[in-house]
Amino acid sequence: MTESTKDAALSVLRRLVGNDEAEFHDGQFEAIETLVDSRRRALVVQRTGWGKSAVYFVATLLLRQRGAGPTILVSPLLALMRDQISAAARAGVRAVAINSTNAHEWDEVLAQLAADEVDVLLVSPERLNNPSFREQQLPALVQRVGLLVVDEAHCISDWGHDFRPDYRRLRDLIARMPASVPVLATTATANSRVVADVAEQLGAGADGTAVDVVTIRGPLARASLRLGVLRLPDAQARLAWLLSHLGELPASGIIYTLTVAAAEDTARLLRQAGHNVRAYTGQTDPGEREESEGMLKRNEVKALIATSALGMGFDKPDLGFVLHLGAPSSPVAYYQQVGRAGRATDNADVLLLPGREDPDIWHYFATASMPNQIRAERVIAELAASSTPTSTPALEALVDIRRTPLELLLKVLDVDGAVKRVQGGWIATGQPWTYDAERYTRIAAERTAEQQHMLEYETTDGCRMEFLQRALDDETAAPCGRCDNCAGVWYPKDLADGAAATASSALDRVGVPIDPRAQWPTGADKLGVPVKGRIAVDERMLEGRALARLTDLGWGGTLRTVFAAGAPDAAVSPALLDACVRVLAEWGWETRPVGVVAMPSRRHPLLVDSLARGLAAVGRLPYLGSLGTRNGGPTGEPGGNSVYRLGGLWDRFDTSTLDLATAASGPVLLVDDLVDSRWTLTVAARELRRAGVPAVLPFALALRG
Incomplete structure (x- = not known):
């Protein structure tokens, strides 16, 4: 034990916690000594509240006193960053962050880094792959860094795959660290499998050899x-x-x-x-x-x-x-x-x-995050076919994947080395890529x-x-x-x-707004849909209503049963119809609808028809019929991205099946079963408006999400 190091460390700790009598918890000084005196790599697994942040803040100040450069602290959440910066200030640690909420401060932060006025730089794992940061700031930081800290390090492991795939690229960053730079990974939630996994990645050496990792693990019981x-x-x-x-x-x-x-x-x-x-x-x-x-x-x-x-x-x-x-x-x-x-x-x-x-x-959240082999190969192929970087919106127009899962898939492929984010978008690296079925099966x-x-x-x-x-x-x-x-x-x-x-x-509360779309998706022309920019006001639907979201605590449970996979198509129940009537009664529209139109439904034709007829009967409104289809009717599946969803709907609805004579005097109520992207209602409303209907009020049983 180095007594001078412990004395200095204890002084910093007491300033950090504001208590002149504070002492180290079991394992805290061991971790600090491992980093400061031995310059080694350490994995600390300790219960919440044990004081993991004290370890890296104390180690940072001691290393800085010995001439080391700033600490890079990879931190996953904005709330966590804010708390870490506040805690650092109490210890006299100059901490700053680069994240999505403070872009206006980035130039100042970079100037402070250049002037060596920063002790700790907090970054999200995603920031490490930002092209500008990765290519312009990170190389210099790696040469100057005094300590690398990976907080919530269990996210490096497969267990955290869907939370932050960018954590997996930290293995490469760790391997780039000079041998003299200590590395600390901390977490409170890791079983033996995750500990072994994180320690293996923490021990990655620049030349492919393994570096010893000191693991400090304490009891996880929380007596309070x-x-x-x-x-x-x-x-x-x-x-x-x-x-x-x-x-x-x-x-x-x-x-x-x-x-x-x-x-x-x-x-x-x-x-x-x-x-x-x-x-x-x-x-x-x-x-x-x-x-x-x-x-x-x-x-x-x-x-x-x-x-x-x-x-x-x-x-x-x-x-x-x-x-x-x-x-x-x-x-x-x-x-x-x-x-x-x-x-x-x-x-x-x-x-x-x-x-x-x-x-x-x-089950929903677990399956939503897993990469799909066919989709992944399609993304790689489209990027490989392009001679210039492709932006995410442009790529969305080429592959039938919605924005959020597409962004997640790109991150996974980036970590795997198959694609790369550069200025202007994404490119294929040309490196061979194989879908790791064994890995995803194991996860x-x-x-x-x-x-x-x-x-x-x-x-x-x-x-x-x-x-x-x-x-x-x-x-x-x-x-x-x-x-x-x-x-x-x-x-x-x-x-x-x-x-x-x-x-x-x-829980019996009813009525969720369905917001009208105002903009056509970028790239629709690539699928032969001749629209772009804003949707003309005289072709839009008005704000609509759904009975509830599928995820709602109240009616959501009933609706999840109605729309469950394999559930039979059936007429709307009296209870559901009564709830829908209450939605209409509480709507507060400017002009009462003059008729009811049903959407054509591939999955629930009986449900939609009975709902539309039931609302018409209760409201004493004429039932104007079901919107017809042409060119084979709508194609594609709910859940696709906007461009492909629009392409599968364009020029597929026929208003000639409707009795619109009475609809020229006021809005029609357009009834559907389940709303996801809103493109079905948007395109159907456009056809009705072009056929002379002055306004369209969309209504659905359920809103997804």
């Missing part, structure tokens, strides 16, 4: 957490429990949901009941997310109702509780999220309220096993903390003595008078 599982029959009961008992939970906390719609619906219900809460999702405006984080930290809200967008690294030491409405897909993910609570308190409550629909949601099998472990956590009669520790291969696992199985049920099970009725009323 009181775990429990409350199984309730449905979403209504779970929301009623929240309405009954949210105010009794200690301090402020986080309530996690599995979908954006669930977070927004739950937040709205709780606010209407007088609770001060906010929704926090990946679709929330970045400025609003930052504001919400601050309000939670200052205890100005009771809770944030959040998706996994609020997860790794969010630092509120006195967070009093974490609840889950629906279970994450693995004990590893669950441990990561509950680890937000009780980091600097003796007690924090953690309660899981699982739903029967959880496995269906897990799928591992996810299935983790999902089963989560179901076992819900039903175990043993210690819940011990279960989580064993799921993460923690050999120190032992009964906690605090959870509901060790010490007895600690949470109330009753529902307050009226809570069930309030929850039921909220």
Whole structure:
């Protein structure tokens, strides 16, 4: 042990935490010494709240005092970056970030780097592959870097493949580091398989040889957490429990949901009941997310109702509780999220309220992220056929893949070396590429096993903390003595008078806007569709309505059954028809429709026809018929990208089958089953407008997503 290093390190630590009596936790100084004195590579696997950030901030200052260059800290989430910068400032560490939200500051940051006025540069894994950063700034940084830190390093592993594929390219960056530059990887959520995987990639040497990695792993038990599982029959009961008992939970906390719609619906219900809460999702405006984080930290809200967008690294030491409405897909993910609570308190409550629909949601997210071999080969072929870089929108017009999955696939192919992002877009590298079926089969099998472990956590009669520790291969696992199985049920099970009725009323809420499209997709002319730019105002549909989203807590469950794979086509049920009538009654349109038109449906013709006729009958409106088809009717599948979807719809609808004589005097209600891209309704509305209909009000049973 180097005493002078420990003295200096302890001085920095005490300044960091604001406590002159602070001491290192077991393993903290060992990690610092490994980096500062031995200049080695280290993997630190320690529970949330142990102080992993203290290790890299203290090591940074000590290395800087010895003449080393700045630390590059690869950090995955904006909320985490903000907390890390604040923590760094407390320790006298000059930390700056380059990310998607502060482009206006990049020139200043680069000037500070050039003047050696930065101790820590925080970057996202995606930034490492930004052409400008990769080619202009990164080479110089690699030559000057004093320490490379990879936070939330489990994302390097296959386990994190769909979260951040760019993490996989870190192996190449690590291999480029000079031998004298220490490298630190940190995580709180890694089982033995992930630890071995990360250590292997962390040990990549420039010449292909392996470099020794020091692994420092501590016990993962969290003595402050009181775990429990409350199984309730449905979403209504779970929301009623929240309405009954949210105010009794200690301090402020986080309530996690599995979908954006669930977070927004739950937040709205709780606010209407007088609770001060906010929704926090990946679709929330970045400025609003930052504001919400601050309000939670200052205890100005009771809770944030959040998706996994609020997860790794969010630092509120006195967070009093974490609840889950629906279970994450693995004990590893669950441990990561509950680890937000009780980091600097003796007690924090953690309660899981699982739903029967959880496995269906897990399956959707797991399959949505896996690359498809045929699609991947098509992307490579199109890029190879081009003599110039191809932008993502232009490529979208060449391959039938929607923007978000296309961007993910490009990242995976980039990491695999088959394509490369350059100024102006993407190019094929010419390197041979083979679909790694074995790898993706293994990932799928591992996810299935983790999902089963989560179901076992819900039903175990043993210690819940011990279960989580064993799921993460923690050999120190032992009964906690605090959870509901060790010490007895600690949470109330009753529902307050009226809570069930309030929850039921909220779940019965109907009506979701269908926004009209205003712009034709770029590249439509490549498929023979003669449109571009803005859609003419006199050819657009008006804002429409759907009964609900498929992901909604209320009617979403019923609609998921109606549209489930293999479900038979059937006439609309009286309950669904009544709910749709309520949507129309609450619509608030400027002009009442004068007739009803049904969309032609390949999958649910009986459902759509019965719905359109039913709405016409209840509203005492004439049923004008079903829109006809021509040229073989629409082609393609829902879920394709905009250009291909439009190409499969163009010139495929026929208004001659309709009795439009009465439609010249006002809007028509255009009825469909399931809305995804909105192009079907957009093209159909255009045909109706061109046939003399003055306005089109689209209506559908369900909105996807």
